[in-house]
Amino acid sequence: MKLYNFNALLDVAKARGFKAIGSFNLHCLEMLPAYFRAAKETHSPMMIQISTGTADYLGYKLLVDAVRSLAESEDVPTCLHLDHCSELTAIRTAIEAGFSSVMYDGSHLPMEENIANTRQVIDLARQYNVSVEAELGAIGGAEDGKQVAEEAIAFTTVEDARHFVEQTGVDMLAVSVGTVHGLYTGKAHIQHQRLAEITAATHTPLVLHGGTGVSDEDMRRAVAGGIEKVNVGTEMNVQWVGRCKQAFEKGKVNDSVRKFLIPANDAVTQVLTEKINLFK
Secondary structure, three states: OOOOOOHHHHHHHHHHHOEEEEEEEEOOHHHHHHHHHHHHHHHHOOOEOOOOHHHHHHHHHHHHHHHHHHHHHOOOOOOEEEEEOHHHEEEHHHHHHHHHHHEEEEOOOOOHHHHHHHHHHHHHHHHOOEEEEEEEEEEEEEEEEEEHHHHHHHHOOOOHHHHHHHHOOOOOOOOOOOOEEEOOOOOOOOOOHHHHHHHHHHHOOEEEOOOOOOOHHHHHHHHHHOOEEEEEEEEHHHHHHHHHHHHHOOEEEEOOHHHHHHHHHHHHHHHHHHHHHHHH
């Protein structure tokens, strides 16, 4: 089975009654079957996103082969997305390996430099039918070792979003509207009016980063208000590590490793299933 780009996967999702797609961070191959179980249980397409750290750890081609194989055997339309990448060489590596979607993150750059680099990525991606995500504004918190302090948070403005989309034609735009990367001990507060105004100004799929920590009510409202891709990573990782710790503490050194991982994977499937059902 081919891997879908974001645009094609969104069409599948909407045909199945979903307003948005969940994009879930994968940290290790052991977690992968749990993702596809959740997709099967919810009759949802699957978007799996990879940080450059995970890609370097596992290998770009191995990730493509593993995800494509499970997508075919489980009959789940799947998109494989490179998340939060500011290095053009890594983006090229992912595209040439077979990733079907990439994110160029130039949110830390001046607007026109972000636009120029995003357009460069889009020119390359179009040759491979790969979708491109970009980001405007600064989302707080930490992800894959990168930290944005509270005082550095910058919310996306309507005019910047309109200008950026007009100048790039990007497939999807990540916006800063109140969520926080890595949040799992508190609750985010989404600026729904800002989101509504950006939606009306861009007519482009918007992306909500920092999906962990968003209440179910806020998530449904955000999806109804224009968010069509929701990133979730921390909540799954916290559950997976927590269950592994419990299992390893109780286990014996001669137990099969799978005994320690099965409860963790079951927890991941449950988290994904609950999140996916919020996107209808």
